[in-house]
Amino acid sequence: MNLFDRCSDRNLSPELKWMNEPGSWAFGENGALEIAAPPKSDFFIDPSGQSVRSSAPFLYAMKRGDFDMVTRVGVEMKAPYDSGCLMVMSDDGHWAKLCFEFYESTPTIISVVTNNHSDDCISCKAEASKPYLRIKRAGNCFTFYYSADGQKWETIRYFGLDCEEEIRIGVVAQSPTGEGCRVTFEHLVVT
Numbered sequence: 001m002n003l004f005d006r007c008s009d010r011n012l013s014p015e016l017k018w019m020n021e022p023g024s025w026a027f028g029e030n031g032a033l034e035i036a037a038p039p040k041s042d043f044f045i046d047p048s049g050q051s052v053r054s055s056a057p058f059l060y061a062m063k064r065g066d067f068d069m070v071t072r073v074g075v076e077m078k079a080p081y082d083s084g085c086l087m088v089m090s091d092d093g094h095w096a097k098l099c100f101e102f103y104e105s106t107p108t109i110i111s112v113v114t115n116n117h118s119d120d121c122i123s124c125k126a127e128a129s130k131p132y133l134r135i136k137r138a139g140n141c142f143t144f145y146y147s148a149d150g151q152k153w154e155t156i157r158y159f160g161l162d163c164e165e166e167i168r169i170g171v172v173a174q175s176p177t178g179e180g181c182r183v184t185f186e187h188l189v190v191t
Contacts, residue, residue, distance in 0.1 A: 002031075002189050003015065003016060003189075003190060004185075004187055005031070011027075015061045015062070016059055017059075020041070020058060022037065023036065030186075031187065032185060032187070033184065033185045033188075034182060034183070035171075037182075039175060039179045039180045040176065041056040043087070043095065044112065044118050045093070047118065053176070056172050057173050057174075058168070058171070058172045059171050059172075060089070060171075062168060063169045065165065067137050068137075068190070069086060069189070069190045070133070070150075070187075071133055071186065071187060072132050072150065072185070072186040072187065073131065074129065074183070075100055075184075076181045076182040078102075078179075078181055079177050079178025080102060080104075081176040081177055082174070082175050082176075082181040083100055083102065083174055084100050084184070084185065085133070085174065086098045086135050087168075087170060088168070088169050090161070090167045091163075095161075096112065096113045096114060096161055098110075098111050098135060098146070098156065098157075099174075103122060106125055107129070108125055109131070109133075109146045109156060110122050111157045113161065123146070124154070126148070128149070133145070134153060140161055140163055141159070144156040144157040
């Protein structure tokens, strides 16, 4: 099921909600969601304990049990770490995101797993201007995948996450060091 199917313009379907709603967002005629990530927006709990950030726009639905979630994302990459992400969240200290991110001037696939502190992992250069991102849940085990074409999937990360049976799942737009960027999600399919 595409969670964007019952959305239009600035109208959300009943199952979708915002955490940190951005000032500018809308669903286009083709059903894609465009978000303007605000300046300095991010989700990250620095392992050094020096900063905690939970300010990026997160459009989510509640989901109980196992699932498979896929999106295709495009990012207007201007500043380091500008990105569009798939994210799962149990609570403020237990969440994970898979990102298409501007890292060292290169579009890159990056993941962050947070069990009270964030663990940031740079995985690979993205081979598409609009890659597909995928998260699968089986109990408290999660797998992140990336695909250039939506057909052949590369495993990025497999990990455990302390979480509830019902969690938030959805998309994030962020610009941690920049003045904002535009992020487009073509769909959000959950099975």
